[in-house]
Amino acid sequence: MKICVCVKHVPDTAATIKIDGETGFKDSEIKFVVNPYDEYGVEEAVKLKEKNGGEVVIVTVGKPEAAATIRSALAMGADRAILVTTDSQFLDASLTAKALKAAMEKDGLPDLIFTGKGSVDTESFQTQYRLAHSLGIPVVNEVSTLSVDGKKAVAELEVGGGDKQVIEMGLPCVIGATKGLNEPRYPKFPDIMKAKKKKIDEMTLADLGLDASAQGVTLEKLEPVPERTGAKMIEGSVEEQVTELIRILKQDEKVL
C-alpha cells in the first residue's frame, strides 16, 4: 500500500511573529515545525506501514526551508518525500491542492492520503476537500479513529454531544487527521540520523505545469493583532454608568 501524507511547514504556535513588509514575516528568526495536525497523519500512515507493509511518502508544498520540517516527518518513519517549492509561505488552498494533486500524479497515485484537519498558520481548512474533489475520491475530515482493511476505510469523527459518526468509504480516499487519532511518536535518534539519507524530490510549481500567480485568493496585507489596551472604569450611579457605556459603544467604539 502506498500512502501519501500532506505535510505543511508552519511556524511554531509559540513563536513571536514579526510582520515584515505587507504580506511577509521575519521567518529566519522563528522556529518552524510539522503542522501539528499533519503529525497525526504521519503517525497513522507509519503505523499502517508497520502493520501491513508498503510505503509512506511525504508531500509538501512550501518554501525550500520546508526540507528541514520534512526531515522531522522522515525521522518518524516515512520513507521519502516530495517537496514542491514556492516563494511564499502563503499559498491559497486551491493552488496548494492543485500542486499536491500534480505531484502525486507524477509520482503515481497512492492508495490512501492523509492531511491534517487544517493548518495552524492560515487555518483555511480547505486543502483536503479541494484535493479529494480534484481527484474525485472521498474525503472525511477531523478523523479520530481509523481502520483500513483491504479496499475500504472506516473513519470515526466526533460530531458533538458525545456522538460519533462512522463513515465507510472505498480506497483511495483522503483522511483529515486530528487529535485523538494516535499519539505521534518522538523520533529515536538513530532514525533522525537515517532521515538525512532519505530522498527528498524537489520540484517547482512550474515543473508541474502550474502558474504561481493563478491563485484564487491572494493575501493583501498582514496586520498584527492590536495590543490589548487597558480597561476603562466607568464611575457614577448606575444610571450614569449605563448612559456613559451606551455613549462609548455608539460614539467611541462605534459598535452600536
Next chain:
Amino acid sequence: MDFDLTKEQEMIRKEVRKFARNEIAPKAGDLDENEEFSEDLTRKMGEIGLFGMFVSEAYEGQAMDYISYIIAVEEIARIDGSQAATIAAGNSLGIGPIYYFGTEDQKQKYLPKLCAGEGLWGFGLTEPTAGSDAGGSKTTAVLDGNEWVINGSKIFITNAACDMTMGVTVQAVTGTRDNGKPEYSCILVEAGTPGFKAVPMHKKMMWRASNTAELYFDDVRVPKENILGKKGDGFHQMLATLDGGRLSIGAMGLGGAQGAYDLALAYAKEREQFGQPISKFQAIAFKLADCAMEIECARNLLYKACWLKSHHRPFEKEAAMGKLYCSEVMNRVVNHAVQIHGGYGLMKEYNVERFFRDQKLLEIGEGTSEVQRLVISRYIGC
C-alpha cells in the same frame, strides 16, 4: 570558522526540546516537590535514544557526535535539572567508563541494556571523607583467589539506588604504587551482590527528582574479571571520565541558565508595573541583556570544548573552563531571573525557584569551582 550546527544537531535540539516540553515540563514540579525519581520518564528518555548517545552501534548505542549529546543534555536541563542529571550521569559516568575502558565481555554484557535506557549504572568515586581529595579515598579491594573483596563506602552517587540500577563502577585502593602512593582500580559491582547495599539519599535541596545514593561495601565478593581495564588504571580512568563529565555538567549549567532566562524574559514581557511591561524598564532590560550575553559566551565556550573532544584534540583545560563558566553563568542568571519575578519568584508555582535551587550543585559536583580553577591554573603554567 563555522558556527553552524549540522542539520542532525539542529534536529536533535528540536526533537529533544519538544520531548522535554511535552513530557518532562508537566511533571517536573511535582516530581521535585515529592522528591520522586521517575522510572517512567527515564524509560521514555531511553526510548528516544538519550542513553548511550556517543556509544557505537556495535553496543546498541546511538552513535552520535559529542556535540549532539551535549545539546540533548542542554535541552533537557532547560526544562528540568533532575532529568538532565539522570541523562548526564547515565551517559558520562555510567555508560562512559564501561564503553571507554571495559573489556569486550563487559561491554557486550552491560551496554545494550544501558543504552536502551532499561537500566542505570552508577559511578562510585566520592567518599564521606574524600571529595575534592579523590586521592584520599579509603575503599579497598583485595584479590582473594579469583575474587575481589571490596570494603568501604561511597556517597552522592547518582542513579545508583533505584529499581533500574543494574550496578556501579567503584573506585578502590588495590595496592601501593612504586612512589608509595595508593594504587587505584575500578571494579564493576552488580546490584544485588551480597554485602553491597545502596541507600537512596533524601532531603536534597536540588535535583530532587534525580536518584542519589550512599553505597556500602561489606566484604563484597565479585569475580576477578570485573575489574575495569587493567589493575592500577583506576586513577587515570577516573580523571578521563571526569573530563568528559565536566562537559555534561557544563551543558546542565548552560541549559539551566537558558531555561531560567526564558522564564524571566517571558515574565518581564507580561508583568506590568507603573503602566507598562517591566521589560521596558532599563533596570530589568539590562539584567536580561546581561543574561543573554553571558549565555551566548557560555554556549560558545562549551561547544568549542566539545568540538576539541570530537576532533581528538586536547580539551581538558577547555572542559574545566566550560564547566566552571557555565555553572557560574547559571548562578548569575538564576539570581537575576528570581529577582525579575519579584515575590512570585519565591513561590514554587513559578518554576524559576527550582532553577535557583538546582543551580547550586553545578558549582560543587564533578569537581568544585575551586578544583576547576586549580585545573585551569595548572594548564596555564601557574
